[in-house]
Amino acid sequence: MIRNNRMKRFTIVSAVVAAGAMVLSTLPAQAADPGVTATEIKLGVSTPLTGSAGLAYGKVPGAMKAYFDYINANGGVNGRKIKLVVRDDKYLPTLAATQTTNLILKDNVFALVGALGTATHSKAYTAASLASKNVPDLFVNTGFSGFGNISKYPTTFTVLPSYAMEAKIMSKFIKENYAGQAVALVAQDDEFGVDGVNGFKAGALAITKTTLYPQSSITEATAKALLTGLSAIPGKPVIVLFGTTDVTATILKAAESLDLVSKFTWIAGSVGGDANTLLALKVKSTTIDGVLAASFFPDAKDTTDEYVSQFMTINTKYNKDVTFDNIVLQGMNSAMLTVQALRAAGKNLTRTGLINAIQDKGANFASAALVPLNYSPTSHVGYNGYWFGQLNAKGELKPFGGKLSVFTTDSTAGAIEASTFKRPAMPKNGIPTNS
Amino acid sequence: MKNLKLKKGLVALTSAALISVFAVAVPSAARAAEPTCTTVNNVEICTGTDGNGSKYEIRMPEKFNGMMFLYSHGIRNQVLLPKIPVVNPDGAYSVPRSAPEVAPGRTAADQEIIAQTLLKQGYALAGAGVQVNGWSVPEAIEANLHLIVKAKDLYPKINKVVSWGDSLGGHISQSLSEQYGIIDAAANLHLAGSAANQYSYANDVLWMYKTLFDPTIKGNGYTQPVSASDTRGYMELIGDITKLLTVLNALSTAIKTNPTAPAWPETATNVPDSLKIIPVRSAILLIGLLAGMPTQSTTYDSASGPAGPLETTFGLAISPALAILENTSTALALGVIGNYDAEMRCGGSIFDNTATDYSARLGDNGDIYAAALSGKSATAGMLAFLSRLNPAAPRVAASAASVACINNQAAYTGKITVPTITVSQTADQITPAGYVQKLKNQYEAAISNGDAKPGLLLNIWNKPPDSYTEFAATGAAVTPTVPTTGTSHYMYTNAQILVIAKLLASAGKSGKLPSVATAKSALKNDPSMFIDSAYKPELMPQDK
Numbered sequence: 010m011i012r013n014n015r016m017k018r019f020t021i022v023s024a025v026v027a028a029g030a031m032v033l034s035t036l037p038a039q040a041a042d043p044g045v046t047a048t049e050i051k052l053g054v055s056t057p058l059t060g061s062a063g064l065a066y067g068k069v070p071g072a073m074k075a076y077f078d079y080i081n082a083n084g085g086v087n088g089r090k091i092k093l094v095v096r097d098d099k100y101l102p103t104l105a106a107t108q109t110t111n112l113i114l115k116d117n118v119f120a121l122v123g124a125l126g127t128a129t130h131s132k133a134y135t136a137a138s139l140a141s142k143n144v145p146d147l148f149v150n151t152g153f154s155g156f157g158n159i160s161k162y163p164t165t166f167t168v169l170p171s172y173a174m175e176a177k178i179m180s181k182f183i184k185e186n187y188a189g190q191a192v193a194l195v196a197q198d199d200e201f202g203v204d205g206v207n208g209f210k211a212g213a214l215a216i217t218k219t220t221l222y223p224q225s226s227i228t229e230a231t232a233k234a235l236l237t238g239l240s241a242i243p244g245k246p247v248i249v250l251f252g253t254t255d256v257t258a259t260i261l262k263a264a265e266s267l268d269l270v271s272k273f274t275w276i277a278g279s280v281g282g283d284a285n286t287l288l289a290l291k292v293k294s295t296t297i298d299g300v301l302a303a304s305f306f307p308d309a310k311d312t313t314d315e316y317v318s319q320f321m322t323i324n325t326k327y328n329k330d331v332t333f334d335n336i337v338l339q340g341m342n343s344a345m346l347t348v349q350a351l352r353a354a355g356k357n358l359t360r361t362g363l364i365n366a367i368q369d370k371g372a373n374f375a376s377a378a379l380v381p382l383n384y385s386p387t388s389h390v391g392y393n394g395y396w397f398g399q400l401n402a403k404g405e406l407k408p409f410g411g412k413l414s415v416f417t418t419d420s421t422a423g424a425i426e427a428s429t430f431k432r433p434a435m436p437k438n439g440i441p442t443n444s
Numbered sequence: 445m446k447n448l449k450l451k452k453g454l455v456a457l458t459s460a461a462l463i464s465v466f467a468v469a470v471p472s473a474a475r476a477a478e479p480t481c482t483t484v485n486n487v488e489i490c491t492g493t494d495g496n497g498s499k500y501e502i503r504m505p506e507k508f509n510g511m512m513f514l515y516s517h518g519i520r521n522q523v524l525l526p527k528i529p530v531v532n533p534d535g536a537y538s539v540p541r542s543a544p545e546v547a548p549g550r551t552a553a554d555q556e557i558i559a560q561t562l563l564k565q566g567y568a569l570a571g572a573g574v575q576v577n578g579w580s581v582p583e584a585i586e587a588n589l590h591l592i593v594k595a596k597d598l599y600p601k602i603n604k605v606v607s608w609g610d611s612l613g614g615h616i617s618q619s620l621s622e623q624y625g626i627i628d629a630a631a632n633l634h635l636a637g638s639a640a641n642q643y644s645y646a647n648d649v650l651w652m653y654k655t656l657f658d659p660t661i662k663g664n665g666y667t668q669p670v671s672a673s674d675t676r677g678y679m680e681l682i683g684d685i686t687k688l689l690t691v692l693n694a695l696s697t698a699i700k701t702n703p704t705a706p707a708w709p710e711t712a713t714n715v716p717d718s719l720k721i722i723p724v725r726s727a728i729l730l731i732g733l734l735a736g737m738p739t740q741s742t743t744y745d746s747a748s749g750p751a752g753p754l755e756t757t758f759g760l761a762i763s764p765a766l767a768i769l770e771n772t773s774t775a776l777a778l779g780v781i782g783n784y785d786a787e788m789r790c791g792g793s794i795f796d797n798t799a800t801d802y803s804a805r806l807g808d809n810g811d812i813y814a815a816a817l818s819g820k821s822a823t824a825g826m827l828a829f830l831s832r833l834n835p836a837a838p839r840v841a842a843s844a845a846s847v848a849c850i851n852n853q854a855a856y857t858g859k860i861t862v863p864t865i866t867v868s869q870t871a872d873q874i875t876p877a878g879y880v881q882k883l884k885n886q887y888e889a890a891i892s893n894g895d896a897k898p899g900l901l902l903n904i905w906n907k908p909p910d911s912y913t914e915f916a917a918t919g920a921a922v923t924p925t926v927p928t929t930g931t932s933h934y935m936y937t938n939a940q941i942l943v944i945a946k947l948l949a950s951a952g953k954s955g956k957l958p959s960v961a962t963a964k965s966a967l968k969n970d971p972s973m974f975i976d977s978a979y980k981p982e983l984m985p986q987d988k
Contacts, residue, residue: 060755061756062756099747099756100756100760101747101756101759102746102760102813103739103745103746103747104746104747104759107747107911108910111910114974128811128812131808131811132812135808135980138978138979138980141978142978155811197814197819198818198819198820198821198822199811199814199815199819200811200814202820203820221819221821223761223814223817223818223819224760224814225756225757225760225761226815226818
């Protein structure tokens with residue numbers, strides 16, 4: 010009897026709820042997503058600010074914030090100021106999961122922008138339920154090609170070219186310019202390195218010796234042992250350093266100590282080749298002089314570039330006492346992409362609207378990169394190409410052979426092609442006006 | 445017990461009808477003694493023993509509001525142990541436990557505080573001390589049914605019964621509320637999974653410890669006794685506990701001695717030297733990841749490191765392994781003893797990993813923990829050693845009858861028809877969060893099939909602080925005296941339990957689940973609790 014009564018009550022309640030749902034379903038979609046008010050858009054980033062990765066990449070959020078402050082000072086986006094909430098994850102997966110969850114549940118951010126790291130962000134993405142909450146996950150700072158998998162990461166947009174793309178293009182570069190020299194690859198033994206190894210395979214580069222090391226395992230002693238072993242390779246081998254900047258620095262300093270700098274031709278991958286950071290980590294400028302590196306941006310010291318020049322101006326005013334370098338350039342560029350994405354999503358800002366806006370219009374966003382963006386309804390992949398240059402003692406990256414040659418490709422078996430991409434002009438005063 | 449068979453067909457009966465069935469059936473069982481009742485501070489306390497030998501207790505306040513809280517306690521060891529360091533240091537597992545408990549709490553004193561608080565609010569309380577310990581879900585459900593009948597018989601003014609329980613008690617409470625239509629609302633604290641899955645989880649850990657660290661550990665297939673005095677199987681169990689403690693101690697010492705490159709224990713005689721180049725902490729972590737154990741424990745947060753050169757490396761590569769090691773140590777008693785008990789109950793080995801592909805279980809964790817696992821190459825080497833194809837890592841085959849026995853243990857199925865609340869830790873090593881996710885999945889499937897009503901399940905989560913590992917000046921991590929919130933299967937605080945009780949009572953009274961806003965408001969000052977319907981902990985690998 011009790012149960013029968015309860016069932017009856019439930020049936021009535023269900024009918025009321027169902028009727029309510031029918032009414033609601035006829036109303037237009039409401040801009041009820043968290044983190045957006047009439048005057049503010051709250052964005053979040055979990056990224057290393059401290060620890061060894063923080064030293065190298067900790068300038069990203071400050072650069073993004075500086076650009077947002079600049080935009081805010083010029084009216085914001087559709088009348089809304091952008092607020093960036095920054096949480097330090099120390100480049101640790103568990104802490105990244107915690108901090109990203111905090112951004113969503115405690116800080117109530119509307120979207121994430123510029124999360125850094127593959128292990129960190131892949132754990133955070135699941136832990137914070139970003140997919141089921143439909144949280145836009147913009148311009149992640151990792152080249153792991155897996156983040157381009159829309160079915161697994163439906164709200165994520167990559168920005169960096171993938172490690173596989175980089176390795177493929179690097180393979181072409183080495184084969185064309187260093188034929189006959191043995192090649193040794195030193196890469197992180199995780200998805201970063203594996204992506205690279207797969208790219209070198211796809212690029213059909215013959216590698217004499219591959220050394221894979223776990224993240225955080227390279228010390229001065231292990232670096233010296235590694236180089237001593239590689240020095241036995243006859244001739245002047247090409248050493249490809251496919252790791253983070255702190256490891257590049259440790260290995261280059263070990264080479265200095267062993268007097269082996271000139272024994273090798275050095276190529277640093279884009280992740281580990283920022284000259285300013287290498288110099289800050291006490292690598293000698295004479296060691297850096299001549300190191301080959303890949304980039305998809307103009308050199309951060311090239312003041313003739315309109316993007317670099319504008320971002321430098323913003324950095325001077327809004328990011329005081331922070332040296333402008335490739336990391337700052339990357340941060341500001343992602344912030345500018347974000348502003349364009351928010352504008353493209355319109356005044357009635359929703360998470361779905363933002364995702365759709367990038368898919369539909371993101372390929373045409375203005376950006377500093379010398380390679381195209383590839384966003385579409387079927388692709389969340391950002392940039393897809395690289396150019397090669399040589400660092401000088403000042404840390405400037407100059408096009409190899411004096412001529413800028415940009416190549417594009419994909420993360421799998423696609424061709425490596427000379428790019429015909431024409432970069433959009435910098436918006437006036439660095440303030441996007443797109444819609 | 446067996447003369448009172450409760451069939452699932454009873455579900456169709458109304459509660460009134462069910463009670464009448466019991467009213468008729470109980471006298472035919474072994475004669476239950478009439479309860480003994482005394483009144484203390486305006487509360488009548490009635491204790492007794494039902495026809496199956498389960499003890500019970502009912503507390504009825506003078507100013508009764510019509511609702512009774514029925515509490516199911518967690519698992520108790522059926523197998524008695526001698527005093528053993530770590531596992532049974534104080535002899536708590538050396539004596540049979542059969543006393544009923546009427547409320548949850550960290551300690552007996554806390555349980556009494558909860559009980560007194562609820563009694564003052566006008567609620568009656570009841571609980572059974574089941575006659576059989578170990579994984580005794582059917583017996584506990586039956587004891588609870590007897591208890592409800594007895595309570596309503598003694599106090600006809602009881603018009604609402606809400607059920608709550610913790611750990612295995614949560615499992616019992618959930619099963620009871622789904623199957624008999626006599627519970628008005630349920631709240632289940634760190635809900636246990638099914639018997640098959642819980643024991644597979646424990647056995648996965650045991651098998652990998654045996655395979656990697658000490659092949660002389662028996663682990664499964666303990667000798668079944670042929671007489672009451674036959675202690676061969678029991679002595680095998682005690683031997684295993686001793687060996688496991690030796691291994692755990694060796695692993696702990698190795699990490700203390702050399703955190704970055706700890707050596708393998710001397711007992712790891714099966715493992716080739718080529719594998720022992722890998723720091724043993726990576727093997728510890730791999731075991732945890734493959735079994736589904738959380739990478740946070742009461743001491744280790746998988747993030748913090750001692751100040752100094754190891755700070756980042758510790759959080760990245762060492763802390764997750766230490767968390768798994770600590771979780772393994774604290775789950776040891778349940779895993780080993782529970783498995784032995786289950787074997788005795790089911791007449792043979794209940795674990796079968798002849799077809800288990802451990803490599804496939806690693807998934808994204810292979811990338812996420814690549815550094816802590818010492819890289820992909822090292823991980824591949826360890827997985828190859830654990831492969832079915834490796835004769836040095838023989839798999840375990842179960843007896844079909846024993847597997848059927850464990851699979852047939854009563855279990856909830858997600859057919860939820862009354863307001864139901866779960867409260868679980870995100871980093872519980874004994875009843876991992878994946879079990880709640882499984883219940884959620886079962887519930888969604890039941891809704892789709894028309895076997896459950898929507899909007900009746902609220903999941904509340906208890907999480908650790910953002911970072912919490914404390915380090916002494918020596919750099920050693922300090923184990924907290926009170927278990928860290930969100931970890932280690934610890935009982936919730938009294939304040940948290942009382943909030944849950946309030947929500948449960950509200951649900952029982954109204955027949956509706958408290959709204960998320962109401963529940964959040966009730967929890968608003970507690971940073972360790974959260975409600976997020978989108979939170980989706982990973983299913984346990986044994987459930988995938």
